[in-house]
Amino acid sequence: MSKIGVFVCHCGENISSTVDCEKVAATVGKYDGVAFSVDYKYMCSDPGQSIIKNAIAEKGLTGVVVAACSPRMHEPTFRKVCAEAGLNPYMCEMANLREHCSWVHEKGEATTEKAIDLVRILVEKVKYNQSLNSIKVPVTKTALVIGGGIAGIQASLDIANTGHKVILIEKDPSIGGHMSQLSETFPTLDCSQCILTPRMVEVAQHPNITLYTYAELESLEGFIGNFKAKIRKKSKSLDEKLCTGCGLCTTKCPTKKIPSEFNEGLGNRTAIYVPFPQAVPNKPVIDRIHCTYYTKGKCKICEKVCPTGAIRFDQEDQIVEVEVGAIVVATGFAVKRPDFFPEYGYGKYADVITGLQFERLASASGPTLGEIRRPSDGKIPEKIVFLACAGSRDPAKGIPYCSKICCMYIAKHAMLYQHKVHSGKSYVFYMDIRAGGKMYEEFVRRAIEDDGVNYIRGRVSKIYEKNGKLIVSGVDTLLNAMPVEIEADMVVLATAGVANEGAEELAQKLHISYDPYKFFAEAHPKLKPVETNTGGIFLAGSCQAPRDIPESVAMASGAAVKVAGLFSQDELTREPIIAVVNRQAAPVYSSCVGCFLCVSACPYQAIEKEEIKNRTGDLIKSIAKVNPGLCQGCGTCVAFCRTKSIDIQGYTHEQMYSEVMALLNEY
Amino acid sequence: MSSDSHHSGISGLGGEVLGHTDVKVSHCYQCGKCSAGCPLSEEMDYPPSVIMRMLQTGNPDLEDKVLRSLSIWVCLTCEMCFSRCPMSIDIPKMMDFLREKSLNEKKSDPKAKEIIAFHKSFLDSIKYTGRLYEIGLFVDYKARTLKILDDLALAPKMMKRGKLNIIPELIKDRSGVASIFRKANKKNKN
Amino acid sequence: MTLGFYPGCSLKGSSREYAESVLAVAEAFDIHLEEIKDWNCCGATAAHNMNKELSLALPARILSLAEKQGLTELVVPCAACYSRLTVTKHELSENPALKAVVTEANDLAYTGSVNVLNIVQMLDKYIIPNLEGKVVKPFDHKVACYYGCLLVRPHEILKFDREEDPQSMDALMLKAGATPIDWAFKTECCGAGLSVSRTSSVGRLSGKIMGDAKDRGAEAIIVACPMCHSNLDMRRDAINSYLGEKVDIPVLYITQAIGLAIGLDRKTLGLQRHFVKVSV
Incomplete structure (x- = not known):
């Protein structure tokens, strides 16, 4: 006879405001097999846990149902409580009264009735629960970091410094990411390259880090601790071992007018190129789309001038297979091209540029060597206008969210401009100044008070060119929406930070989820900011949402700790929620008839054939067998099995039927 | 949007605007882009974004001023504000309603x-x-x-x-x- | 081929040269424009400023009459009429209750089946494909194509061209041999409905438009709306006094310009009716 304990949680007021928890406990307490039933304000708290432990000991409970929040939130908590009290943790079930009931219904009888039903079906289920033991799997102590921007660099270094191996892949020819493009950084104005490039070198030289640049993830299989990744190393048309990075090829390449990605199109590069002088690795790749040899079949000048004979025109992409135990995704973000702002004339007027382009103008490594000169004629702009929220907070253009970093970088841009062009006038059109962060507000005030940047509250309606000036028409909303028209020499748009192109495909390869904007989704917005819903895969930096450098670095270190924590164990325990093929005594052995539909249905290749032989070694029967290390408990095989020979442990046919019958039978 | 109105509890003129035009004045975050693009803004007593703000307050005195304003009559319904509004607020439609109401209540600006x-x-x-x-x-x-x-x-x-x-x-x-x-x-x- | 035709009031009066040129160009391409019988005014700005139901019922009557006459496609050269008819179609399809009220007021069957074409859409669909061989006298001038408000806004309803820096008229004029200029006031408002009651506003608004076209070297302004035309042409004195100089750039309907390009004579196209002499 079962002795089941039911523990109804109020979740503060989350459940009790619409569900009569007392009534739930009292009603369920009368059911067959329920030996104890109680409600309490916070069941997950220390006193709440004690109630469960004491009841298990005093009443000799054989099963526990906790009626509270989602099992995603607290199932591990309550299973641990049971284990500590000597009950097998898998004898504990959770009824989700919060997400499935109180949050989605209004207060009333029917809501309480539904809550009672939800508890009752689990009382019936738990009667059929069996003690299970968790599964041990080994851990491959190598991490894969995807993306070589500041977040990926930080995560790689942190993991590598704990003594574990790291494989870092970067899709571009060099690591460094967006941070390498920046001029100075807020709120301290220290030079971005000066603080970044030493880290890049460290990555290249670290004995625990293997760096693959110009490489992308091709596919991923496996699970936490045991991933198998295929990496596509795109052909660089170069033998990297022979190349000394002398740079002769790049100076002799005749195709010189390709807009430089690193300079955001404000400068040119050659077809064989190193993205920037401080690149890591400092070796070129051939851009096959623009290279004359690949497009027209002749040239090969680089091959002729290369002193070591390192050019390889026939080199093909290479697929490298690696085994890793954890993955850090740090693929960063993209800047939305403001082409969708025809009223601002981006793309039409050369001197309407993006914030990232301004970074290149202000950077010592940029096309103007750090002088603020406008793209159209190289003149130093005497009047410059910065527009905040050019795309962000604009549902009409498809981006309702705040890109978060713009307020700060605009203040920085205006400040840098004022420092470099003393006689210049700068204007910022803004809606709100969002400067939450250490020394951030002070930084913005400095721009306004000390550097004389004119902040105007209002959104610009239109920019057009007239007599060589850009006419910026806006209003000052703090002056009864008084019209403001500025004749500017250059306009900088703070364009929105958006998810990378291809983010969706990558998420699908990794089996991680993403939000409506295609930023990758964290497991919990507050308590699991660097975890994903897939075990062993972590997030760092702007692939999760627009982030500034300090946040990206903090996230990366957080993700690295999660990886190091995972690697601190030799074995992982996994939930025993896996499929099993039933076994019976001879002469039946199993109800499995060996049709092996399940083998083809299994997405994880976890089912194999098992041959049952007699003592003399003659084959009696072939049946299916589940490899517990590979099975993910998805249940596809159960649905395919025509003889009901496969069960998911913890979700057996018997358990499911008992739940359904509990609902169908009037009590 | 009409189901919104059931829960929103917007009263006063803003509520009437919602009921007749589906325009929710709370959607306006006062960026001023409408006023910046409005060709008649400088001839108005209250530019469009200010009209929106006055309606947002729910203050009966300000709502009365809206109905008595010159703005609603010099508005040409050129649709520039609606076309550029980041929140896609149909101000011209709202203006049509305000004009009709102003007339009916005999409040139109001399x-x-x-x-x-x-x-x-x-x-x-x-x-x-x-x-x-x-x-x-x-x-x-x-x-x-x-x-x-x-x-x-x-x-x-x-x-x-x-x-x-x-x-x-x-x-x-x-x-x-x-x-x-x-x-x-x-x-x-x- | 026959298409439905709704001229609207202006084309019967102060903008009759627009109607003349539309009909002449259509005829040159063997298109018969069949006028809706007994059509009424669309109500224009006045109706939607004063009375919403009226502003929908008047255009609905027009569409009902077109249906009754068996017209499936309706050419509406006036941008204001085009806007009112299209908005009415949209509102009545979105809001069945409103449709019931409006059709009741009209006492005529309305299904919303008539396809409304503005003049640019009509030219693009039926004239341009056959234009090439017919151009005898390319309209070889720098032109500023002026779209105004009602041809392109609101995009959500009209779904025609783009709201900022539209290109459809420029593309047509290019085919007629013109050189369309890039300018900044393509879709700024001319003052439209305030022409009589607040002429000073029209002088300022149309003045800015004229000023930019002049600064960029336009030799003609091309329009597709009788209100834009009357403000830019008939109100030239107010414009000139705003600009503080005498600007004599002529304003042509797009059908007049295309008519000239295919060799129609100036009188057929009604060019003598303009206030500002058409010197091009």
Whole structure:
């Protein structure tokens, strides 16, 4: 006879405001097999846990149902409580009264009735629960970091410094990411390259880090601790071992007018190129789309001038297979091209540029060597206008969210401009100044008070060119929406930070989820900011949402700790929620008839054939067998099995039927 | 959006705007892009974004000022504000409603007298003939506003170029058109 | 081929040269424009400023009459009429209750089946494909194509061209041999409905438009709306006094310009009716 304990949680007021928890406990307490039933304000708290432990000991409970929040939130908590009290943790079930009931219904009888039903079906289920033991799997102590921007660099270094191996892949020819493009950084104005490039070198030289640049993830299989990744190393048309990075090829390449990605199109590069002088690795790749040899079949000048004979025109992409135990995704973000702002004339007027382009103008490594000169004629702009929220907070253009970093970088841009062009006038059109962060507000005030940047509250309606000036028409909303028209020499748009192109495909390869904007989704917005819903895969930096450098670095270190924590164990325990093929005594052995539909249905290749032989070694029967290390408990095989020979442990046919019958039978 | 209104509990003029036009004044975050692009903004007593703000407050005095404003009458419904609004707020539709309400409550700004007179003359013209009779419109408008001398030179020039019809174009089913006016006006007064 | 035709009031009066040129160009391409019988005024700005039901019932009557006459496609050269008819179609399809009220007021069957074409759409669909061989006298001038408000806004309803820096008229004029200029006031408002009641506003708004076209060297302004035309042409004195100089750039309907390009004579196209002499 079962002795089941039911523990109804109020979740503060989350459940009790619409569900009569007392009534739930009292009603369920009368059911067959329920030996104890109680409600309490916070069941997950220390006193709440004690109630469960004491009841298990005093009443000799054989099963526990906790009626509270989602099992995603607290199932591990309550299973641990049971284990500590000597009950097998898998004898504990959770009824989700919060997400499935109180949050989605209004207060009333029917809501309480539904809550009672939800508890009752689990009382019936738990009667059929069996003690299970968790599964041990080994851990491959190598991490894969995807993306070589500041977040990926930080995560790689942190993991590598704990003594574990790291494989870092970067899709571009060099690591460094967006941070390498920046001029100075807020709120301290220290030079971005000066603080970044030493880290890049460290990555290249670290004995625990293997760096693959110009490489992308091709596919991923496996699970936490045991991933198998295929990496596509795109052909660089170069033998990297022979190349000394002398740079002769790049100076002799005749195709010189390709807009430089690193300079955001404000400068040119050659077809064989190193993205920037401080690149890591400092070796070129051939851009096959623009290279004359690949497009027209002749040239090969680089091959002729290369002193070591390192050019390889026939080199093909290479697929490298690696085994890793954890993955850090740090693929960063993209800047939305403001082409969708025809009223601002981006793309039409050369001197309407993006914030990232301004970074290149202000950077010592940029096309103007750090002088603020406008793209159209190289003149130093005497009047410059910065527009905040050019795309962000604009549902009409498809981006309702705040890109978060713009307020700060605009203040920085205006400040840098004022420092470099003393006689210049700068204007910022803004809606709100969002400067939450250490020394951030002070930084913005400095721009306004000390550097004389004119902040105007209002959104610009239109920019057009007239007599060589850009006419910026806006209003000052703090002056009864008084019209403001500025004749500017250059306009900088703070364009929105958006998810990378291809983010969706990558998420699908990794089996991680993403939000409506295609930023990758964290497991919990507050308590699991660097975890994903897939075990062993972590997030760092702007692939999760627009982030500034300090946040990206903090996230990366957080993700690295999660990886190091995972690697601190030799074995992982996994939930025993896996499929099993039933076994019976001879002469039946199993109800499995060996049709092996399940083998083809299994997405994880976890089912194999098992041959049952007699003592003399003659084959009696072939049946299916589940490899517990590979099975993910998805249940596809159960649905395919025509003889009901496969069960998911913890979700057996018997358990499911008992739940359904509990609902169908009037009590 | 109408289901929104059930829960929103917006009262006052903002609530009426929502009920009649589906425009929710709380959607406005006061960026001012409408006022910046509005060609008539500088002739208004309250630019469009300020009108939105006044409605957001729910203050009856400010709502009254909106109905008595010149802004709602100099608005040309050129749709520039709606086209550029980051929140896709249909301000022109809202302006149509505010004008109609201002008229019904006899609150229209005296400074808008000529604009309203022109609209009335225009509608009267089509009410009786089915189509616009331009000479009739001018005469009627001048009678309403006593702006006898304005544009006096224009008519002969138009006449000379064959741009004015001496005799109105009368449609056959004038009673049908008149009936549309009757029904629409009756509805309005309720 | 026959298409439905709704001229609207202006084209019967102060903008009759627009109607003349539309009909002449259509005829040159063997298109018969069949006028809706006994049509009424769309109500224009006045109706939607004063009375919403009226502003929908008047255009609905027009569409009902077109249906009754068996017209499936309706050419509406006046941008204001085009806007009112299209908005009415949209509102009545979105809001069945409103449709019931409006059709009741009209006492005529309305299904919303008539396809409304503005003049640019009509030219693009039926004239341009056959234009090439017919151009005898390319309209070889720098032109500023002026779209105004009602042809392109609101995009959500009209779904025609783009709201900022539209290109459809420029593309047509290019085919007629013109050189369309890039300018900044393509879709700024001319003052439209305030022409009579607030002429000073029209002088300012149209003045800015004229000023930019002049600064960029336009030799003609091309329009597709009788209100834009009358403000830019008939109100030239107010414009000139705003600009403080005499600007004599002529304003042509797009059908007049295309008519000239295919060799129609100036009188057929009604060019003599303009206030500002058409010197091009």
